[in-house]
Amino acid sequence: MSVKVESLSIAYRTLSGDVVPVDRVSFSLADGEIMGLAGESGSGKSTLGTSLIYLDGRMVRLGGRVELDGAELPITDRNGMRHRRMTDVSLVPQYAMSALNPTRRIRRLFTDLLRSHGVRYRDVEQEVKRRISLVGLAEDVLDKYPFELSGGMRQRVTIVLSTMLDPSLLIADEVTSALDVSSQRAVGELLMEFRDRQYVKSVIMITHDLSILAEVADSIMIMYAGRLAEKADTDTIVNSPLHPYTQALLASLPEVGVRYSDGELTGIPGRPPSVANPPAGCRFRDRCPFAMDKCATQPPFEEIKPGHYVACWKVKEELA
Amino acid sequence: MTTQQLPARAGQDGTGAGDNAATLQIDGVSKLFRSGRARLLTPALRKVSFNIDAGEVVTLIGESGSGKTTLGRCVLRLTAPSSGSIRFNGTDIAGLKREGLRDYYRDVQGVFQDPFSSYNPIYKADRVFQLLKDAYFAHLSRQAFDDKIEAALHGVALNPGDVLNKYPHQLSGGQQQRLLIARALLLEVKLLVADEIISMLDASTRVDVLNLLVDLKRQGLAILFITHDLSLGNYISDRTVILRRGAIVEMGDTHKVFTNPRHSYTQMLLTAVPQLHSKWDPSDLEIVRAPAAGVGHLSPDLPVSLEPPTLTEFEPDHLVAEEE
Numbered sequence: 001m002s003v004k005v006e007s008l009s010i011a012y013r014t015l016s017g018d019v020v021p022v023d024r025v026s027f028s029l030a031d032g033e034i035m036g037l038a039g040e041s042g043s044g045k046s047t048l049g050t051s052l053i054y055l056d057g058r059m060v061r062l063g064g065r066v067e068l069d070g071a072e073l074p075i076t077d078r079n080g081m082r083h084r085r086m087t088d089v090s091l092v093p094q095y096a097m098s099a100l101n102p103t104r105r106i107r108r109l110f111t112d113l114l115r116s117h118g119v120r121y122r123d124v125e126q127e128v129k130r131r132i133s134l135v136g137l138a139e140d141v142l143d144k145y146p147f148e149l150s151g152g153m154r155q156r157v158t159i160v161l162s163t164m165l166d167p168s169l170l171i172a173d174e175v176t177s178a179l180d181v182s183s184q185r186a187v188g189e190l191l192m193e194f195r196d197r198q199y200v201k202s203v204i205m206i207t208h209d210l211s212i213l214a215e216v217a218d219s220i221m222i223m224y225a226g227r228l229a230e231k232a233d234t235d236t237i238v239n240s241p242l243h244p245y246t247q248a249l250l251a252s253l254p255e256v257g258v259r260y261s262d263g264e265l266t267g268i269p270g271r272p273p274s275v276a277n278p279p280a281g282c283r284f285r286d287r288c289p290f291a292m293d294k295c296a297t298q299p300p301f302e303e304i305k306p307g308h309y310v311a312c313w314k315v316k317e318e319l320a
Numbered sequence: 321m322t323t324q325q326l327p328a329r330a331g332q333d334g335t336g337a338g339d340n341a342a343t344l345q346i347d348g349v350s351k352l353f354r355s356g357r358a359r360l361l362t363p364a365l366r367k368v369s370f371n372i373d374a375g376e377v378v379t380l381i382g383e384s385g386s387g388k389t390t391l392g393r394c395v396l397r398l399t400a401p402s403s404g405s406i407r408f409n410g411t412d413i414a415g416l417k418r419e420g421l422r423d424y425y426r427d428v429q430g431v432f433q434d435p436f437s438s439y440n441p442i443y444k445a446d447r448v449f450q451l452l453k454d455a456y457f458a459h460l461s462r463q464a465f466d467d468k469i470e471a472a473l474h475g476v477a478l479n480p481g482d483v484l485n486k487y488p489h490q491l492s493g494g495q496q497q498r499l500l501i502a503r504a505l506l507l508e509v510k511l512l513v514a515d516e517i518i519s520m521l522d523a524s525t526r527v528d529v530l531n532l533l534v535d536l537k538r539q540g541l542a543i544l545f546i547t548h549d550l551s552l553g554n555y556i557s558d559r560t561v562i563l564r565r566g567a568i569v570e571m572g573d574t575h576k577v578f579t580n581p582r583h584s585y586t587q588m589l590l591t592a593v594p595q596l597h598s599k600w601d602p603s604d605l606e607i608v609r610a611p612a613a614g615v616g617h618l619s620p621d622l623p624v625s626l627e628p629p630t631l632t633e634f635e636p637d638h639l640v641a642e643e644e
Binding site for chain 2: 039040041084090150151179180182184185188189208210211212214215216239240248250252253254255257258259260264265266267268271
């Protein structure tokens with residue numbers, strides 16, 4: 001197991017009390033696994049991803065632990081984490097398009113980053129150039145400023161930059177969301193290729209777009225209002241999901257070839273509860289067509305078939 | 321539906337005004353921007369021509385830099401075309417002034433990608449309705465106007481109690497976006513320019529907004545639906561226009577374009593779309609990575625002829641441009 005997260009809870013300290021966007025989350029990732037983390041906005045998926053690499057001043061860990069390659073990852077230890085970032089855990093941020101300093105040439109960004117981890121740029125220059133050309137860019141991008149590149153090109157530079165020190169875990173937060181379909185595909189293929197070449201051991205790919213995960217991810221984990229709803233391998237999630245939320249989410253996706261005249265798709269009535277003031281019990285209860293009395297207590301997130309985890313009373317009863 | 325009516329050919333200027341008028345006629349519209357230190361001309365639109373009829377949804381699909389938003393802005397008269405004309409019910413919109421323009425905006429409204437930036441955060445969200453009352457409904461009594469607002473909100477499946485008298489930050493993205501559509505409905509618009517209105521919404525609310533547009537279309541609203549998402553465009557539209565580097569590369573009946581794409585660019589877009597139930601075909605990767613097909617951006621290294629490629633009819637209501 002390259003990554004193991006146990007009962008992790010992360011809160012934001014606010015004036016009106018703690019908000020808990022990540023509530024007792026447990027999961028693990030195998031070596032070489034690309035796990036998709038999907039959910040609506042406000043589901044806590046980005047908070048979960050960020051908490052594994054940098055707890056900013058507003059975030060506190062309420063409990064739980066994270067293990068990486070057999071040793072604990074000290075996510076609350078500011079200084080300890082500094083040396084783990086880029087080398088053990090790395091992040092391609094949500095707005096990678098604007099993550100590059102516009103006043104520095106790309107080469108300078110590489111030099112600075114490597115130097116802060118004690119690596120001389122000159123020693124690894126060949127490898128930098130090799131990876132730049134691997135992602136389909138010309139070597140002369142190193143002499144360019146970020147604004148001279150298109151969005152897709154900047155996204156690819158960011159991926160090379162954040163994986164330069166071969167991190168064990170890469171967190172890719174909405175890396176394809178702002179891109180055109182052709183660049184989306186290129187970036188998706190790139191993540192798979194970097195995994196295959198073992199530049200990264202495992203990847204958590206955070207997105208709201210289930211169809212890109214169906215292409216890229218090995219497994220998919222669905223979050224809803226701060227809690228895990230379902231996790232299984234990609235085929236299972238896409239073809240035979242068990243959680244009512246996952247089912248409804250998939251039913252609401254238009255695919256190429258589906259037209260309104262063939263039958264209208266349906267959305268999910270209502271909206272997700274706010275994690276600032278969550279209801280007791282199953283958080284999907286108010287929108288769930290199968291809700292029953294038992295749902296007033298929180299269903300456990302349990303493995304109901306090998307590798308298939310679901311938090312739902314109805315599913316648990318049917319399989320019992 | 322009016323699929324038998326053929327769209328005007330690109331490059332044919334100034335024809336067909338008034339006779340058998342479509343709601344919106346876009347005729348040979350070009351837009352050039354001057355940019356860079358060398359003041360080079362960048363063509364954002366190259367002689368784009370097509371029509372939209374009442375009750376028809378036309379999807380304009382293109383990647384970033386294809387000029388799709390610029391065309392939407394031209395239709396809304398936020399930008400003037402460098403050449404060509406846009407006619408609404410037979411009238412050229414370039415000549416509209418004061419009252420004429422006011423009446424135009426009564427019939428034609430736009431809703432944009434980011435609902436959060438369409439509101440002034442220091443006022444309550446329903447101020448967008450009050451501003452309309454001052455401009456267009458000054459003669460109505462407050463009660464009559466409130467009834468109208470209520471009807472428009474029901475039209476977009478919003479509960480008035482949930483959204484009225486609230487600040488923008490108290491509303492979800494989907495509610496904000498529907499409120500803006502309700503604002504357009506209040507005016508009983510004939511044409512809605514919807515620029516990427518779905519992309520900021522969550523998956524579970526996306527379909528509701530799409531279905532709402534389908535309902536409105538059935539009531540006779542013409543919609544110019546601008547998107548980069550092929551599956552959304554396919555779901556909703558009657559006709560599709562595919563734009564690349566400011567020129568139309570393929571257009572026609574949505575079903576024909578999507579099931580039988582003829583232009584290499586359309587084919588490339590379709591092979592790159594992520595799909596739930598089928599994996600990307602590795603053999604397509606070359607098509608996606610090929611620089612000619614892949615990046616649709618206008619870059620200085622890729623000189624673009626101001627003359628768009630010629631469109632020819634492949635089958636009825638399906639035009640394809642020659643490869644550029």
